[in-house]
Amino acid sequence: MHPNDVPKSYDLTEAGDRYFDGLADKFSRSLYQAPRGELRLAMLDYLLPQMLLLNEQNVLDVGGGLGQQTAWFAKRGHKVTMAEPSKDMLSYAQQWHHDDPTLPHSSITYRQASLQDLPPQAPGPWSLITCHAVLEWLGDPQAALANLSDLLAPGGQLSLMVFNRDALRFSNVVKGNLEKALSDRLEGKGKRQRLTPISPITHNDIVQWSAANGLKIDAVAGIRVFQDYLRHPPATPAEKETLLALEKQYCRQDPHWRLGRYLLYTLTKPESPE
Numbered sequence: 001m002h003p004n005d006v007p008k009s010y011d012l013t014e015a016g017d018r019y020f021d022g023l024a025d026k027f028s029r030s031l032y033q034a035p036r037g038e039l040r041l042a043m044l045d046y047l048l049p050q051m052l053l054l055n056e057q058n059v060l061d062v063g064g065g066l067g068q069q070t071a072w073f074a075k076r077g078h079k080v081t082m083a084e085p086s087k088d089m090l091s092y093a094q095q096w097h098h099d100d101p102t103l104p105h106s107s108i109t110y111r112q113a114s115l116q117d118l119p120p121q122a123p124g125p126w127s128l129i130t131c132h133a134v135l136e137w138l139g140d141p142q143a144a145l146a147n148l149s150d151l152l153a154p155g156g157q158l159s160l161m162v163f164n165r166d167a168l169r170f171s172n173v174v175k176g177n178l179e180k181a182l183s184d185r186l187e188g189k190g191k192r193q194r195l196t197p198i199s200p201i202t203h204n205d206i207v208q209w210s211a212a213n214g215l216k217i218d219a220v221a222g223i224r225v226f227q228d229y230l231r232h233p234p235a236t237p238a239e240k241e242t243l244l245a246l247e248k249q250y251c252r253q254d255p256h257w258r259l260g261r262y263l264l265y266t267l268t269k270p271e272s273p274e
């Protein structure tokens with residue numbers, strides 16, 4: 001770094017990425033122990049078998065966080081390499097995986113590594129890579145998609161989930177943060193324990209970056225197309241079930257998928273460059 005450059009934030013890496021060190025407990029509480037995390041997992045459980053061709057192939061889970069997706073694949077017969085740069089997150093994942101007797105533990109390999117570390121450490125090439133809710137925490141998400149593309153085998157599939165910038169604007173308006181929305185100051189700064197992503201992403205970004213890397217968009221869905229905009233969150237288990245049914249019904253339909261809190265893509269790398 002040039003001596004006159006001021007670091008963007010003491011919490012970000014030199015590349016401008018936000019590793020989740022010190023955030024494992026908060027992330028677990030505010031997402032996975034809350035209804036929105038439950039819904040996200042239920043939707044991924046519903047969508048991934050529809051959107052991916054799964055045949056127990058090896059999987060690379062990039063930025064695996066607390067390890068839910070890794071566990072999901074391992075339980076379905078895949079060998080999974082979980083890469084996560086934050087020691088806190090990785091230890092948390094390893095601990096609960098270890099405590100879950102239903103998990104085939106020998107199917108999981110852990111690496112404390114960032115996406116940028118992976119080409120030398122786990123070059124593959126991989127026929128299936130998952131990278132869920134990671135790009136929005138990076139200083140240069142476009143470069144990250146190029147890295148992911150390099151790790152994919154010809155014919156390989158990338159399950160990519162990104163935090164949707166358009167949904168962030170909409171939910172800010174719904175919550176009354178009108179000035180913030182009007183000036184489009186939507187991104188977080190990655191400071192302290194804040195969980196607003198530093199690089200929220202639009203569908204258009206993914207369309208352009210995929211094309212630039214020779215990746216084809218095979219499928220897209222919105223995750224949580226209604227839940228974040230509700231005035232009255234479901235109060236009973238029956239209402240929760242109905243909301244889940246609605247999310248399933250509309251997650252791949254226009255225009256609803258476009259305002260999903262997250263956008264989930266299957267990107268494939270052609271067998272031979274076109």
Ligand SMILES: C[S@@+](CC[C@H](N)C(=O)[O-])C[C@H]1O[C@@H](n2cnc3c(N)ncnc32)[C@H](O)[C@@H]1O
Pocket residue numbers: 017018019020021062063064065066067068069083084085086089113114115116131132133134137138
């Ligand atoms: C919002 S969490 C998502 C975790 C998990 N994939 C999920 O869907 O629950 C973002 C994760 O990306 C990780 N991360 C940040 N920078 C990264 C990088 N350069 N390479 C790989 N992972 C990174 C963070 O440490 C954090 O665990």
